[in-house]
Amino acid sequence: MNDQDVKKFQVVFDCDARAVGKMRCEMDVRLTHPEKLQWEFASDEYGFHGGDGTAPLPIAYFMAGLTSCLMTQFRAFSKRLRVNIKDVNIYCECQWEATQVGREPYESSPKSIRMDLVVESDSTTEEITKVINAAKKGCFIEQMMNKQNNIEHRLKVGDEWINV
Secondary structure (H helix, E strand, O other), X not given: OOHHHOOOOOOEEEEEEEEEOOOEEEEEEXXXXXXXXXXXXXXXOOHHHOOOOXXXXXXXXXXXXXXXXXXXXXXXXXXXXXXXXXXXXXXXXXXXXXXXXXXXXXXXXXXXXXXXXXXXOOOOHHHHHHHHHHHHHHOHHHHHHHOOOOOOOEXXXXXXXXEO
């Protein structure tokens, strides 16, 4: 592979979220680069957190995003790698645990993520595995989770932003 074969591109999303009602959150999610697209989302909590359950839980979006990201990359890369896939289904299970002391807010901790793929194909297991490995590397969500990320939090105080 020479330098002309290597392409780099950037993908940028942003999101504005507003608190509405008891626990409902309404969001404008935007893809800002390499093109511009926008969607409206809402989330709500169920009674445990004082919500009304008027929209999916925030974790539901995470589950759907993670699973559909791998599915999308699997389908795209099977074509790119010329591996014939008739059908694919993915089952994803995420587990985490929470620890709470008295009335303090609980702290959550990830426990496991398992993704089971059922692939209908005349291709070899080796070819299908190659597609899965490519999809894992191409899934932005999975890669964001696999990499140590520094998530910054800032609070606007007057006209200034302070790091929290």
